[in-house]
Amino acid sequence: MSGGPVARVLVDSPLPQLDQLFDYAVPERLSAVVRAGQRVRVPLRTGGRIAQGFIVELTETSEYAGRLAELDDVVSGVPMLADDVWRLARRLADRAAGNASDILRLAIPGRYVRAEKAWLADQTAPGPLPVDPPPVTGYDEGAVERGLREGERMTLAAVPQPVRLGSGAWVGAWAVTLAEAAARTLADDRSAILVVPDYRDQEQLEAALADRVDPSRVIRTDARQPGAERYRGFLRAGEPVARVIVGNRSAVYAPAHRLGLIALWDDGDALQAEPLAPGVHARDAALVRQEQSGAALVFLGHTRSVDVQRLVEVGWVRAVPRARAVRPHVVVTENQAAADERARAARIPSTAWTAAADALRAGPVLVQVAQPGYAPSLVCDTCRQPASCTTCGGALTSPTATGAAHCRLCGRSAADWRCANCDGTRLRGVTAGSARTAEDLGRAFPAVRIVRSDGERPVLTVDSTPQLVVATRGAEPIAEGGYRAVLLLDGERMLVRESLRVAEDCLRWWSNAAALAAPGAPVFLVGVSGAIGTALATWRHDRWASAELAARRELRFPPAVRVATVRARREHLEHALAALDELGGAIDVLGPVPEDSGLERAIVRADYGAANRLAEVLKAEQIRVATERRRPVAGQPVRKAPTLRVRFDDPEVS
Incomplete structure (x- = not known):
């Protein structure tokens, strides 16, 4: 057991065997500047390489019996990994049999030194909070406000018509609904995260917010921004100030202060599904974050996705009726x-x-x-x-x-x-x-x-x-x-x-x-x-x-069940499917079938009660395959490292 300041670091690596916290000793030259949440450089034992990672926590002791390697350096003195974002990434990665570092790569943008210095030098205070904002219009009186105040999970049917703002611009009524909900949340000195599919929706929502919220309280974050601008917006979102954060699917991971509302517009849009590993849908990330934070959660759309319908029928989400029927x-x-x-x-x-x-x-x-x-x-x-x-x-x-x-x-x-x-x-x-x-x-x-x-x-x-x-x-x-x-x-x-x-x-x-x-x-x-x-x-x-x-329930199709797509070479896939036998009748397997890449694919369907255990077994199989020893054969080219790919809730099959 080692003593002294110890940094527990998540290494930024796609390798499943590195998806854990590693202990590093804090050298005396860094002891005065090291803080939890910072991005750091750390040595890896293999090949003397240096990797980046995040300090998840600082402790005084380590359970490791040997001599700890030391941190190489601190990349930035600004903590970028908030504790609630770390807990969210860890939970989502475990749920999807993925790596937490892959999720943090989506949540935390790359560093821009000049933007960071400008942010540190900017001491401008944001504008005032809304005072006594109007109610959320179009729904039963007080229903949405009560849900926002008590941290409920709600689904709302958007009013299907365009409306004119005070500025003269025209937007969909849904944008006004989200702006009103955000203003109510901001008036209580709490932050709101508003997630929309693309920049078209973002333009409408920002126009609606401009009528109700001081612009200095609104932060835009999306993939169309220059990297430096996005990084500065990320730093502003982490300030201890209530904000409204508007962005596409990755905005759900923003480090919001005193989070009071998470809202998704049109959760059924394909752009809300994350294509990069481990492929966590913005809807699922919002559900987990709401559960961890206690913030209110709103699903808003002209249509109700089948996934949200399942949540309504199991009692996890409450459907808020409109005050009067409006339809095209x-x-x-x-x-x-x-x-x-x-x-x-x-x-x-x-x-x-x-x-x-x-x-x-x-x-x-x-x-x-x-x-x-x-x-x-x-x-x-x-x-x-x-x-x-x-x-x-x-x-x-x-x-x-x-x-x-x-x-x-x-x-x-x-x-x-x-x-x-x-x-x-x-x-x-x-x-x-x-x-x-x-x-x-x-x-x-x-x-x-x-x-x-x-x-x-x-x-x-x-x-x-x-x-x-x-x-x-x-x-x-x-x-x-x-x-x-x-x-x-x-x-x-x-x-x-x-x-x-x-x-x-x-x-x-x-x-x-x-x-x-x-x-x-x-x-x-x-x-x-x-x-x-x-x-x-x-x-x-x-x-x-x-x-x-x-x-879909009758046919055991998603979202009535969770689905995992597993791809690997035949011998690895057979071993992985055999490991699932311990789960019994809670799962069933379709396939395997060959694919053009030389791999084989199987689809595993699991009841929700068995899905977490399924993810654990498949993650263990990923680590086993990734760490398998490969002996070179004389006269034959060196084979690539074997992989076992797992994708839960794959859009191609769900």
Whole structure:
């Protein structure tokens, strides 16, 4: 047992065997400056390497019997790892069979010395806290305020309409709801973390906050910021001052002072899912942080995700009803051929075509399409077989009317393409993207301005003048006063995407677009009927989510169960699956099946009560495989270190 100042350090490493705290002696030259939470450099015993890590805690003794290595140096005198963020990262990593350092890499930005010095020199105090802010409007009187005060977990259905702020800007009503909730929290001298999918939502939310909160109390953090600006915002968030922190999914880890509210807008959006290991969804991180901190938690959306529906049905989250029913005027219409040739070219039924023409006399009309580009899907003009790349087999696409077709995967030109089925050489477009739709509508309405908004040409707002706005899902601009009509095209095509959550995603995309309509304006859902069409028309998303959850329970699909995807070489995968036998009937295994990478994949489904134990077993298997001794074989190349990859709640299978 060693004595003296001891720093317990989490080493920043992706290796699973290093996902633990290591004890280092604090040298006398650093004893006056070392503090918990600092980023430090430490020696590793293998190869004499130096690694970075975080001091999690300082103690006087160590259980290690040998001589401790000393800290090499302190990277920054500013503590960057708050204790509550460490506990959150450790809990989430254990839950996902991952490394805590991988989560901290998302939570804590890289250091910028100049930004740090500027922050240390800045002694400016933030502006005043809100005084007696108004209640959160649109819901039963006092229901949301009580939940904020008592730290409840709530789900709210957003009011589906655009509203005008005092500044004159137009935003979705959801942004006002979050701004009002944040102002109430800030008035109690507590911080709020507001998590949104992307910068479009962030712009609306910041505009709504500007009407209710002193701007110096708001911190923006997102991946689009320059590194130095993001680092300085992170340092400001850790100050002992109540703030409102607005950002994308990684903002849920912000070091907020006296956290009083965590709110997620549109938790079902795919951008809320973290693609980097260990792949913790922002919703799950928020749930764990709420449980640890006692802050209020709000899920807000036009639709309710099936995951939140499960939490409502098990009593973990409370659904707060709206004060009065507000819903768009949705018309479900068949995709019948229109009498007008121009309407047929634009894939618009007669009733929707007539309504759009009438609405254009009063203001803008929104047309939502499935994909960007000109002809996203191409087939052989002779035999109608889908056209694929002769090099990699990927689908061919045409981004513009005059541009050559190319492969979506490898980007190779299809100038010398030849059909493998009939030897034909001519291509034909079978779908129309945003560019083609805009072109067709431009011919149909020659005197009307056409605006195109997609990932390549984003448009955030449009004015109230008559214009046709063609946008891909998720890229719809906000219109002043709302759209006078909304046309939701390509519904059938959206629903054929291979995904367990395709119906849930489509309902969310359509609902978010419908919520941009002016009060009373018609919203046409083209070519979709059945339960999902009824859910949109009646605006009873909770009923649809409940029925969807019941169906998934019967089939043991997520989120009724937790799912872990395990990938490894055959011998390692077989050993890992054998280790799961101790869990008994609480789990079941699908596969294994081979993959192109030479690995095999198995999907393990587990009841929630067994999921933590499943994560422990799989993490132990990861460490066993990573530390396996590999003997070199003469005459053969050295093999790469074996890996066993684990991904809980994998979006590809859930």
